[in-house]
Amino acid sequence: MKKVHVQLTxxxxxxxxxxxxxxxxxxxxxxxxxxxxxxxxCGDGNCGSCSVLLDGQLVTSCLVLGVETDGLRxxxxxxxxxGSTLHPIQKAFIDNAALQCGICTPGFLMATKSLLEHNPNxxxxxxxxxxxxxxxxxxxxxxxxxxVMIAAAEMQESxx
Amino acid sequence: xSTPQYSLIGTRPPRHDGADxxxxxxxxxxxxxxxxxxxxxxxxxxxxxxxxxxxxxxxAAAHPDCRGIVTAADFPATPERIVxxxxxxxxxxxxxxxxxxxxxxxxxxxxxxxxxxTSAQAAAEIAKLIEMKYEPLPCVLTAPxxxxxxxxLLHPDLRCKEFGQPTTAPSNVADHFRQxxxxxxxxxxxxxxxxxxxxxxxTVHQGYIEPHTATALWNNDGRLLIWCATQGSFVVRxxxxxxxxxxxxxxxxxxxxxxxxxxxxxxxxxxxxAALLSQKTGHPVKITxxxxxxxxxxxPTPGSFIRVKIGAxxxxxxxxxxxxxxxxxxxxxxxxxxxxxTCVFAAYDIPNQTIDGYDVVVNxxxxxxxxxxxxxxAAFATETxxxxxxxxxxxxxxxxxxxxxxxxxxxxxxGAKFRRIGCLEVLxxxxxxxxxxxxxxxxxxxxxxxxxGVAVGFWMNAGLPSSCTLNVHADGSVGxxxxxxxxxxxxTSIAMQAAEVLGLQxxxxxxxxxxxxxxxxxxxxxxxxxxxxxxxxxxxxAQDVVRQMKERAARLWQVEEVQFANGVFTGGEHKLTFKxxxxxxxxxxxxxxxxxxxxxxxxxxxxxxxxVDVEVDMETGKTSIIRFTSVQDAGKAIHPSYxxxxxxxxxxxxIGWALNEEYFMSAEGRMMNASFLxxxxxxxxxxxMIDTAIVEVPNPVxxxxxxxxxxxxxxxxxxxxxxxxHAATGHRMRHLPMNPPSVMAxxxxx
Numbered sequence: 034m035k036k037v038h039v040q041l042t043x044x045x046x047x048x049x050x051x052x053x054x055x056x057x058x059x060x061x062x063x064x065x066x067x068x069x070x071x072x073x074x075c076g077d078g079n080c081g082s083c084s085v086l087l088d089g090q091l092v093t094s095c096l097v098l099g100v101e102t103d104g105l106r107x108x109x110x111x112x113x114x115x116g117s118t119l120h121p122i123q124k125a126f127i128d129n130a131a132l133q134c135g136i137c138t139p140g141f142l143m144a145t146k147s148l149l150e151h152n153p154n155x156x157x158x159x160x161x162x163x164x165x166x167x168x169x170x171x172x173x174x175x176x177x178x179x180x181v182m183i184a185a186a187e188m189q190e191s192x193x
Numbered sequence: 194x195s196t197p198q199y200s201l202i203g204t205r206p207p208r209h210d211g212a213d214x215x216x217x218x219x220x221x222x223x224x225x226x227x228x229x230x231x232x233x234x235x236x237x238x239x240x241x242x243x244x245x246x247x248x249x250x251x252x253a254a255a256h257p258d259c260r261g262i263v264t265a266a267d268f269p270a271t272p273e274r275i276v277x278x279x280x281x282x283x284x285x286x287x288x289x290x291x292x293x294x295x296x297x298x299x300x301x302x303x304x305x306x307x308x309x310x311t312s313a314q315a316a317a318e319i320a321k322l323i324e325m326k327y328e329p330l331p332c333v334l335t336a337p338x339x340x341x342x343x344x345x346l347l348h349p350d351l352r353c354k355e356f357g358q359p360t361t362a363p364s365n366v367a368d369h370f371r372q373x374x375x376x377x378x379x380x381x382x383x384x385x386x387x388x389x390x391x392x393x394x395x396t397v398h399q400g401y402i403e404p405h406t407a408t409a410l411w412n413n414d415g416r417l418l419i420w421c422a423t424q425g426s427f428v429v430r431x432x433x434x435x436x437x438x439x440x441x442x443x444x445x446x447x448x449x450x451x452x453x454x455x456x457x458x459x460x461x462x463x464x465x466x467a468a469l470l471s472q473k474t475g476h477p478v479k480i481t482x483x484x485x486x487x488x489x490x491x492x493p494t495p496g497s498f499i500r501v502k503i504g505a506x507x508x509x510x511x512x513x514x515x516x517x518x519x520x521x522x523x524x525x526x527x528x529x530x531x532x533x534x535t536c537v538f539a540a541y542d543i544p545n546q547t548i549d550g551y552d553v554v555v556n557x558x559x560x561x562x563x564x565x566x567x568x569x570x571a572a573f574a575t576e577t578x579x580x581x582x583x584x585x586x587x588x589x590x591x592x593x594x595x596x597x598x599x600x601x602x603x604x605x606x607x608g609a610k611f612r613r614i615g616c617l618e619v620l621x622x623x624x625x626x627x628x629x630x631x632x633x634x635x636x637x638x639x640x641x642x643x644x645x646g647v648a649v650g651f652w653m654n655a656g657l658p659s660s661c662t663l664n665v666h667a668d669g670s671v672g673x674x675x676x677x678x679x680x681x682x683x684x685t686s687i688a689m690q691a692a693e694v695l696g697l698q699x700x701x702x703x704x705x706x707x708x709x710x711x712x713x714x715x716x717x718x719x720x721x722x723x724x725x726x727x728x729x730x731x732x733x734x735a736q737d738v739v740r741q742m743k744e745r746a747a748r749l750w751q752v753e754e755v756q757f758a759n760g761v762f763t764g765g766e767h768k769l770t771f772k773x774x775x776x777x778x779x780x781x782x783x784x785x786x787x788x789x790x791x792x793x794x795x796x797x798x799x800x801x802x803x804x805v806d807v808e809v810d811m812e813t814g815k816t817s818i819i820r821f822t823s824v825q826d827a828g829k830a831i832h833p834s835y836x837x838x839x840x841x842x843x844x845x846x847x848i849g850w851a852l853n854e855e856y857f858m859s860a861e862g863r864m865m866n867a868s869f870l871x872x873x874x875x876x877x878x879x880x881x882m883i884d885t886a887i888v889e890v891p892n893p894v895x896x897x898x899x900x901x902x903x904x905x906x907x908x909x910x911x912x913x914x915x916x917x918x919h920a921a922t923g924h925r926m927r928h929l930p931m932n933p934p935s936v937m938a939x940x941x942x943x
Contacts, residue, residue, distance in 0.1 A: 130835060136401075
């Protein structure tokens with residue numbers, strides 16, 4: 034089938050790619066745009082490893098078609114850091130051992146970014162509810178939840 | 194014994210691969226790109242048990258995007274032989290048979306053929322064009338069913354090894370062994386109370402988030418190069434070389450970053466298939482499993498049927514125990530029932546024991562290790578029977594365990610005698626923990642009831658070979674080369690053990706996990722051995738560096754004796770720090786390259802206990818975890834955050850195993866829940882914070898006292914939760930998972 038020309042804003046910069054209409058956004062990111070930071074764990078929207086922001090909305094990119102992103106804004110794990118400076122969420126994940134194997138980490142970082150944009154000061158139950166779309170099999174979630182709380186406090190403090 | 198003082202061991206520096214893993218730059222197997230890369234897809238059996246009548250690949254081969262097709266017929270013609278790849282003696286045909294089926298398919302999801310094509314999508318479409326003709330056969334799905342007279346046989350050539358001796362009749366039981374210590378019948382005769390119960394546990398999966406993936410290139414120089422997600426690059430090398438009849442050095446395996454394993458990425462699945470496709474096409478070929486393929490086609494951990502009988506005196510002294518352990522191996526022998534036998538009563542000093550183990554093939558995927566393989570099922574039985582004994586004798590369940598705890602010198606039924614272990618210290622830590630005496634709190638609604646349970650588990654841990662090379666750089670940093678795949682921060686916990694010797698900081702170390710050409714043989718990241726054994730090699734390699742640095746300093750200063758302490762070399766009135774001396778190595782002599790390899794014995798088993806509070810909804814049978822404390826003997830916690838992380842991760846996997854996870858099989862042997870939607874692993878919302886208490890009873894043989902901590906923590910949770918459910922509801926649970934229907938059934942039975 035003929036490929037479709039897609040233009041979008043990717044991590045804040047203009048980008049374009051040719052997509053087969055059947056290709057998911059996850060495939061387009063990884064295969065067409067060479068952004069392999071977004072991971073595939075299940076391919077059916079249940080593990081959250083491929084989470085990205087689509088026009089600011091948290092989505093699993095395996096359930097979005099690449100062609101649907103034409104004209105939209107897509108943010109991935111590759112765009113979280115500001116140049117060579119890690120985002121407070123990234124730093125909190127490293128400093129608090131919130132990752133072990135790291136395969137789910139890009140998805141958790143995107144989900145956390147989205148959470149803190151909606152709710153800068155979440156409670157533990159609010160964090161657990163928001164992150165329930167993302168599976169982690171290594172950590173038991175304890176250190177992830179704590180890292181999110183620490184990142185939130187850090188971001189609140191630096192915003193003041 | 195005074196506690197050694199360390200400057201770096203026991204601190205929590207950031208991991209060396211942290212930045213790569215939070216920016217998406219870390220390269221996992223599926224991220225690999227390569228010139229001329231083709232994509233493979235595997236066709237799998239829809240039947241749990243069937244004879245393959247024919248495979249017609251002509252339509253598939255005619256597709257314009259098809260570049261090659263392989264089946265079991267593409268393995269080199271090799272006479273049958275018995276091989277041992279570290280998991281016991283196995284016929285070569287069984288090992289190959291699990292990669293690509295030959296003659297029969299033995300489980301739904303069994304690979305039968307594979308296609309290489311220009312894209313993964315095309316490969317999957319083309320694989321569907323392969324025309325298979327099957328003759329379906331009756332299937333068996335549980336150990337008791339497979340052991341029953343007249344059960345359908347999976348392998349017509351399989352004969353039971355009975356007490357180590359071959360037998361003659363075809364059987365689904367590959368092995369029956371017995372361990373005897375004392376006389377359990379005489380022991381039971383002395384007991385005031387004897388309790389015997391039967392248990393069943395369902396098949397569960399390790400559930401790593403990254404699917405299996407491998408890229409193979411059969412290069413034009415005759416070498417086979419493989420990049421894959423594995424817990425052991427040398428195991429992949431040796432397995433693939435064996436299956437493809439190559440000398441091991443013809444194969445080079447590069448371990449990519451790995452997205453979880455828990456034992457499930459010890460065996461190979463797609464590597465030899467990708468290699469055969471590469472050989473056929475002349476291109477590199479990547480195969481990445483889908484999630485459904487992971488659940489149906491890779492190894493879960495055994496379901497089991499267990500009977501445990503324990504006898505005790507009135508005062509709680511345990512006098513005799515028997516266990517009958519029938520474990521489902523899946524399609525090929527190897528159910529890890531032997532470690533189950535080692536662990537089933539390991540926490541206790543019981544003079545009279547008889548343990549029978551059965552390794553039983555059934556029409557499910559060939560099983561793989563899963564975190565303390567075999568031990569969790571066994572502890573579910575032992576620890577709930579002990580809870581019943583404590584209840585009957587009106588003893589505190591921890592007091593009962595403390596009274597009988599295994600100590601240095603206690604003998605197990607497998608003959609081994611414990612060296613210094615921390616079983617008692619773990620139990621005493623649990624008893625003294627504030628959680629154990631804290632109020633349960635009010636149930637959240639009128640139909641809810643709360644209860645507290647405890648249990649303890651054991652895993653013996655492994656040694657196995659490890660190698661390490663250290664390169665001292667002019668700026669005083671040290672490159673550390675090792676072969677242990679890093680699944681949870683082991684680069685750092687290994688590097689810290691070298692840095693401590695050198696008086697350096699963790700950030701002075703540059704650890705790399707490299708391919709099988711570049712480092713000496715290193716066993717799997719498994720058996721809780723990596724921080725223990727590869728860390729030991731790093732420690733010894735650092736001592737080699739110190740020896741060479743002293744020699745350089747002696748030459749520089751023209752002195753006989755050079756001392757090294759706290760990162761400073763001294764000789765006469767001369768003094769240089771490690772970094773200062775490193776800067777001058779170039780002017781003194783040859784570069785400093787330290788190396789060491791180890792093959793340690795005395796891994797030093799680890800004990801781990803759980804205190805758990807649950808709330809059971811008496812109207813729905815749903816169990817919620819209210820509070821959870823994991824206590825484990827680490828020997829010495831090199832990096833306490835990573836030790837806690839192992840304890841928390843193992844605990845939550847144990848919670849999933851206890852409450853939700855199972856292969857839900859139809860009568861025809863089809864897995865009805867082969868997705869993460871229906872194979873329901875715990876989410877952040879399903880669990881509370883997991884409190885940890887690290888106990889440190891140093892392993893006397895290790896330079897820093899390390900015991901492995903990766904596995905023992907999953908053993909106790911299902912038993913502890915079962916005991917807590919009993920405390921809440923008055924009902925004993927004897928089947929895993931204890932999901933709402935099974936808890937509700939127990940409540941309704943009354």
